[in-house]
Amino acid sequence: MIIDELGISQKIKCVQDTLYVISGKWKLPIMLAISFGNHRFREIQRAVPEITTKVLSKELKDLEANRLVIRKVYDTYPVMIEYSVSPYCKSLKPLIDEMVRWGFNHRLKIKED
Amino acid sequence: MIIDELGISQKIKCVQDTLYVISGKWKLPIMLAISFGNHRFREIQRAVPEITTKVLSKELKDLEANRLVIRKVYDTYPVMIEYSVSPYCKSLKPLIDEMVRWGFNHRLKIKED
Numbered sequence: 001m002i003i004d005e006l007g008i009s010q011k012i013k014c015v016q017d018t019l020y021v022i023s024g025k026w027k028l029p030i031m032l033a034i035s036f037g038n039h040r041f042r043e044i045q046r047a048v049p050e051i052t053t054k055v056l057s058k059e060l061k062d063l064e065a066n067r068l069v070i071r072k073v074y075d076t077y078p079v080m081i082e083y084s085v086s087p088y089c090k091s092l093k094p095l096i097d098e099m100v101r102w103g104f105n106h107r108l109k110i111k112e113d
Numbered sequence: 114m115i116i117d118e119l120g121i122s123q124k125i126k127c128v129q130d131t132l133y134v135i136s137g138k139w140k141l142p143i144m145l146a147i148s149f150g151n152h153r154f155r156e157i158q159r160a161v162p163e164i165t166t167k168v169l170s171k172e173l174k175d176l177e178a179n180r181l182v183i184r185k186v187y188d189t190y191p192v193m194i195e196y197s198v199s200p201y202c203k204s205l206k207p208l209i210d211e212m213v214r215w216g217f218n219h220r221l222k223i224k225e226d
Contacts, residue, residue, distance in 0.1 A: 008146065012142040013216070015213055018212040023136070025129065028128050048125060095208075097116070100124050103131035
């Protein structure tokens with residue numbers, strides 16, 4: 001596979017690009033919450049522990065700008081807004097799965113120590 | 114597998130634990146550089162673009178405290194210090210590989226757009 005042929009400096013650049021997109025405490029948890037079926041602002045906020053309204057609002061705007069989250073406004077009264085994950089966001093699934101796995105084992109390890 | 118049986122709130126906690134350990138711009142690139150055979154401070158600094166001496170020094174201390182990097186002092190003259198990755202750090206390999214892969218494809222995608 002082509003990835004294995006990359007040199008150290010290219011690998012570091014790739015990792016830094018990924019870190020740039022998913023960096024921070026909230027982006028991945030928010031995408032995870034949305035992909036689990038939480039589409040309304042309040043639902044997402046309930047699903048992501050400790051996030052404030054202000055931070056969630058800012059993070060959703062960032063995710064939308066990076067085309068990871070899609071914001072849809074329904075022309076109802078009152079106006080209804082729903083968030084969903086983009087097909088591009090779904091490409092992060094193997095990465096998120098691996099982070100869940102590592103975090104899970106890390107917690108077990110810390111308990112052992 | 115047990116990971117698939119976790120609920121959304123547990124998955125979010127696992128991801129946040131992982132993010133906490135690998136967060137920031139430098140930790141993964143530094144671990145990658147060391148695992149590629151750069152064991153001396155100056156070698157690591159050359160391998161990680163744009164990192165300053167001060168930041169590298171601080172990050173290495175953090176990584177050592179989290180048992181991801183091992184610092185070994187050789188009783189030579191002048192004293193020689195070498196860094197290596199711990200067995201625990203190696204458990205991050207599948208995650209780092211996936212980040213390389215995603216970052217690589219992300220760069221291709223950005224060029225397409």
